[in-house]
Amino acid sequence: MALFRVYLVAVLLGLTGYTLVVGINHGWNLLPVFFGNIAEMSWSGQFNVDFMTFLGLSGIWVAWRHQFTSSGVALGVVAFFGGMMFLAPYLLWASTAAHGDVKVLLLGSERANSGK
Template identity: 60%
Template sequence: MAIILVSLLGYTAITISNYGWNLLPIFFGDMRAMTWPGQFNFDFMGFLLLSGLWVSWRHRFSATGLILGAVAVFGGMMFLSLYLFIASTQAKGDVNELLLGKSRLCD
Protein backbone atom coordinates (compact mmCIF):
# COMPACT_ATOMS: atom_id res chain seq x y z
CA MET A 1 0.00 0.00 0.00
CA ALA A 2 2.83 2.39 0.80
CA ILE A 3 4.47 1.81 -2.58
CA ILE A 4 1.18 2.43 -4.38
CA LEU A 5 0.52 5.59 -2.38
CA VAL A 6 4.00 7.07 -2.88
CA SER A 7 4.08 6.15 -6.59
CA LEU A 8 0.66 7.65 -7.18
CA LEU A 9 1.52 10.83 -5.28
CA GLY A 10 4.62 11.29 -7.44
CA TYR A 11 2.75 10.60 -10.68
CA THR A 12 -0.03 12.98 -9.65
CA ALA A 13 2.43 15.73 -8.76
CA ILE A 14 4.05 15.50 -12.20
CA THR A 15 0.65 15.45 -13.94
CA ILE A 16 -0.56 18.50 -12.00
CA SER A 17 2.66 20.38 -12.79
CA ASN A 18 2.17 19.64 -16.52
CA TYR A 19 -1.61 20.02 -16.85
CA GLY A 20 -2.86 21.81 -13.73
CA TRP A 21 -5.80 20.82 -11.53
CA ASN A 22 -8.34 20.81 -14.38
CA LEU A 23 -9.15 17.06 -14.20
CA LEU A 24 -12.94 16.96 -14.43
CA PRO A 25 -13.40 18.53 -17.90
CA ILE A 26 -10.75 16.15 -19.29
CA PHE A 27 -12.18 13.13 -17.45
CA PHE A 28 -15.79 13.70 -18.52
CA GLY A 29 -14.78 15.08 -21.94
CA ASP A 30 -13.14 11.76 -22.79
CA MET A 31 -16.35 9.94 -21.80
CA ARG A 32 -18.48 12.34 -23.84
CA ALA A 33 -16.24 11.68 -26.86
CA MET A 34 -16.95 7.92 -26.59
CA THR A 35 -13.26 7.02 -27.03
CA TRP A 36 -11.14 4.31 -25.37
CA PRO A 37 -9.86 6.78 -22.77
CA GLY A 38 -13.51 7.61 -22.10
CA GLN A 39 -14.38 3.94 -21.74
CA PHE A 40 -11.54 3.53 -19.25
CA ASN A 41 -12.72 6.60 -17.31
CA PHE A 42 -16.28 5.27 -17.21
CA ASP A 43 -15.07 1.87 -15.99
CA PHE A 44 -12.81 3.56 -13.41
CA MET A 45 -15.69 5.74 -12.23
CA GLY A 46 -17.58 2.52 -11.46
CA PHE A 47 -14.69 1.37 -9.26
CA LEU A 48 -14.63 4.73 -7.50
CA LEU A 49 -18.36 4.60 -6.79
CA LEU A 50 -18.13 1.01 -5.58
CA SER A 51 -15.21 1.93 -3.33
CA GLY A 52 -17.17 4.83 -1.83
CA LEU A 53 -20.24 2.67 -1.34
CA TRP A 54 -18.20 -0.07 0.40
CA VAL A 55 -16.45 2.38 2.73
CA SER A 56 -19.80 3.99 3.63
CA TRP A 57 -21.42 0.56 4.16
CA ARG A 58 -18.47 -0.63 6.27
CA HIS A 59 -19.17 2.32 8.59
CA ARG A 60 -22.93 1.58 8.56
CA PHE A 61 -23.73 4.71 6.53
CA SER A 62 -23.00 6.86 9.58
CA ALA A 63 -22.08 10.52 9.10
CA THR A 64 -18.40 9.53 9.30
CA GLY A 65 -18.99 6.68 6.86
CA LEU A 66 -20.70 8.95 4.33
CA ILE A 67 -17.88 11.48 4.55
CA LEU A 68 -15.25 8.74 4.16
CA GLY A 69 -17.23 7.30 1.26
CA ALA A 70 -17.24 10.67 -0.52
CA VAL A 71 -13.51 10.99 0.09
CA ALA A 72 -13.05 7.49 -1.37
CA VAL A 73 -14.92 8.50 -4.54
CA PHE A 74 -12.92 11.68 -5.06
CA GLY A 75 -9.64 10.51 -3.51
CA GLY A 76 -9.40 7.26 -5.44
CA MET A 77 -6.46 5.01 -4.76
CA MET A 78 -4.60 7.72 -2.86
CA PHE A 79 -7.33 7.53 -0.21
CA LEU A 80 -8.04 3.81 -0.47
CA SER A 81 -4.41 2.73 -0.12
CA LEU A 82 -4.08 4.72 3.10
CA TYR A 83 -7.52 3.63 4.34
CA LEU A 84 -6.79 -0.06 3.71
CA PHE A 85 -3.37 0.21 5.33
CA ILE A 86 -4.92 1.67 8.49
CA ALA A 87 -7.92 -0.70 8.49
CA SER A 88 -5.75 -3.79 7.94
CA THR A 89 -3.43 -2.73 10.76
CA GLN A 90 -6.40 -2.24 13.09
CA ALA A 91 -7.88 -5.62 12.04
CA LYS A 92 -4.62 -7.40 13.00
CA GLY A 93 -4.92 -9.95 10.19
CA ASP A 94 -8.66 -10.63 10.63
CA VAL A 95 -9.98 -10.50 7.06
CA ASN A 96 -13.61 -10.55 8.22
CA GLU A 97 -13.01 -7.45 10.31
CA LEU A 98 -11.14 -5.79 7.45
CA LEU A 99 -13.93 -6.38 4.95
CA LEU A 100 -16.96 -5.97 7.23
CA GLY A 101 -15.76 -3.50 9.84
CA LYS A 102 -15.55 -4.18 13.56
CA SER A 103 -19.16 -3.22 14.26
CA ARG A 104 -20.56 -5.85 11.84
CA LEU A 105 -18.67 -8.78 13.41
CA CYS A 106 -21.22 -9.14 16.19
CA ASP A 107 -24.27 -9.22 13.87
Protein backbone atom coordinates in the same frame (compact mmCIF):
# COMPACT_ATOMS: atom_id res chain seq x y z
CA MET B 1 -0.98 -8.81 5.63
CA ALA B 2 2.54 -7.39 5.59
CA LEU B 3 2.85 -7.79 1.81
CA PHE B 4 -0.55 -6.15 1.38
CA ARG B 5 0.65 -3.16 3.39
CA VAL B 6 3.90 -2.98 1.42
CA TYR B 7 1.83 -2.96 -1.78
CA LEU B 8 -0.38 -0.14 -0.44
CA VAL B 9 2.64 1.97 0.50
CA ALA B 10 4.23 1.36 -2.92
CA VAL B 11 1.01 2.27 -4.72
CA LEU B 12 0.56 5.41 -2.63
CA LEU B 13 4.15 6.57 -3.23
CA GLY B 14 4.07 5.76 -6.95
CA LEU B 15 0.69 7.36 -7.51
CA THR B 16 1.61 10.44 -5.51
CA GLY B 17 4.75 10.93 -7.60
CA TYR B 18 2.91 10.34 -10.86
CA THR B 19 0.11 12.70 -9.85
CA LEU B 20 2.57 15.46 -8.97
CA VAL B 21 4.33 15.17 -12.34
CA VAL B 22 1.04 15.18 -14.27
CA GLY B 23 -0.34 18.09 -12.24
CA ILE B 24 2.81 20.15 -12.72
CA ASN B 25 2.96 19.44 -16.47
CA HIS B 26 -0.75 19.60 -17.34
CA GLY B 27 -2.41 21.57 -14.54
CA TRP B 28 -4.68 20.49 -11.72
CA ASN B 29 -8.04 20.80 -13.47
CA LEU B 30 -8.80 17.09 -13.97
CA LEU B 31 -12.60 17.12 -14.28
CA PRO B 32 -12.93 18.80 -17.70
CA VAL B 33 -10.41 16.34 -19.15
CA PHE B 34 -12.03 13.37 -17.40
CA PHE B 35 -15.57 14.17 -18.52
CA GLY B 36 -14.39 15.45 -21.91
CA ASN B 37 -12.95 12.00 -22.63
CA ILE B 38 -16.27 10.43 -21.65
CA ALA B 39 -18.17 12.83 -23.94
CA GLU B 40 -15.90 11.88 -26.87
CA MET B 41 -17.04 8.24 -26.58
CA SER B 42 -13.39 7.17 -26.94
CA TRP B 43 -11.42 4.37 -25.30
CA SER B 44 -10.14 6.92 -22.81
CA GLY B 45 -13.75 7.76 -22.02
CA GLN B 46 -14.64 4.08 -21.68
CA PHE B 47 -11.77 3.66 -19.23
CA ASN B 48 -12.95 6.71 -17.27
CA VAL B 49 -16.50 5.32 -17.00
CA ASP B 50 -15.13 1.95 -15.90
CA PHE B 51 -12.84 3.66 -13.37
CA MET B 52 -15.70 5.81 -12.08
CA THR B 53 -17.74 2.67 -11.34
CA PHE B 54 -14.80 1.35 -9.29
CA LEU B 55 -14.72 4.64 -7.42
CA GLY B 56 -18.45 4.31 -6.75
CA LEU B 57 -18.00 0.76 -5.47
CA SER B 58 -15.16 1.91 -3.25
CA GLY B 59 -17.26 4.72 -1.81
CA ILE B 60 -20.25 2.47 -1.19
CA TRP B 61 -18.07 -0.17 0.48
CA VAL B 62 -16.40 2.36 2.79
CA ALA B 63 -19.78 3.85 3.77
CA TRP B 64 -21.28 0.34 4.27
CA ARG B 65 -18.26 -0.77 6.33
CA HIS B 66 -19.02 2.16 8.65
CA GLN B 67 -22.72 1.21 8.89
CA PHE B 68 -23.78 4.19 6.73
CA THR B 69 -23.27 6.52 9.69
CA SER B 70 -22.85 10.18 8.80
CA SER B 71 -19.07 9.87 9.16
CA GLY B 72 -19.18 6.65 7.11
CA VAL B 73 -21.08 8.36 4.30
CA ALA B 74 -18.61 11.27 4.44
CA LEU B 75 -15.71 8.81 4.17
CA GLY B 76 -17.51 7.16 1.24
CA VAL B 77 -17.70 10.48 -0.57
CA VAL B 78 -14.00 11.06 0.09
CA ALA B 79 -13.29 7.53 -1.21
CA PHE B 80 -15.21 8.27 -4.40
CA PHE B 81 -13.42 11.54 -5.10
CA GLY B 82 -10.06 10.58 -3.59
CA GLY B 83 -9.62 7.23 -5.30
CA MET B 84 -6.53 5.28 -4.39
CA MET B 85 -4.99 8.39 -2.82
CA PHE B 86 -7.63 7.92 -0.10
CA LEU B 87 -8.13 4.16 -0.24
CA ALA B 88 -4.47 3.17 0.24
CA PRO B 89 -4.04 5.10 3.53
CA TYR B 90 -7.53 4.04 4.62
CA LEU B 91 -6.70 0.36 4.05
CA LEU B 92 -3.37 0.78 5.82
CA TRP B 93 -5.23 2.18 8.81
CA ALA B 94 -8.01 -0.42 8.62
CA SER B 95 -5.60 -3.35 8.26
CA THR B 96 -3.68 -2.16 11.32
CA ALA B 97 -6.89 -1.68 13.30
CA ALA B 98 -8.04 -5.19 12.24
CA HIS B 99 -4.90 -6.74 13.79
CA GLY B 100 -4.50 -9.09 10.83
CA ASP B 101 -8.12 -10.29 10.86
CA VAL B 102 -9.27 -10.14 7.22
CA LYS B 103 -12.91 -10.55 8.25
CA VAL B 104 -12.67 -7.39 10.37
CA LEU B 105 -10.79 -5.61 7.56
CA LEU B 106 -13.49 -6.36 5.00
CA LEU B 107 -16.62 -6.12 7.16
CA GLY B 108 -15.67 -3.67 9.89
CA SER B 109 -15.47 -4.68 13.55
CA GLU B 110 -19.21 -4.41 14.27
CA ARG B 111 -20.31 -6.74 11.46
CA ALA B 112 -17.35 -9.09 11.88
CA ASN B 113 -18.04 -9.55 15.59
CA SER B 114 -21.86 -9.63 15.42
CA GLY B 115 -22.07 -13.18 14.13
CA LYS B 116 -24.50 -12.13 11.36
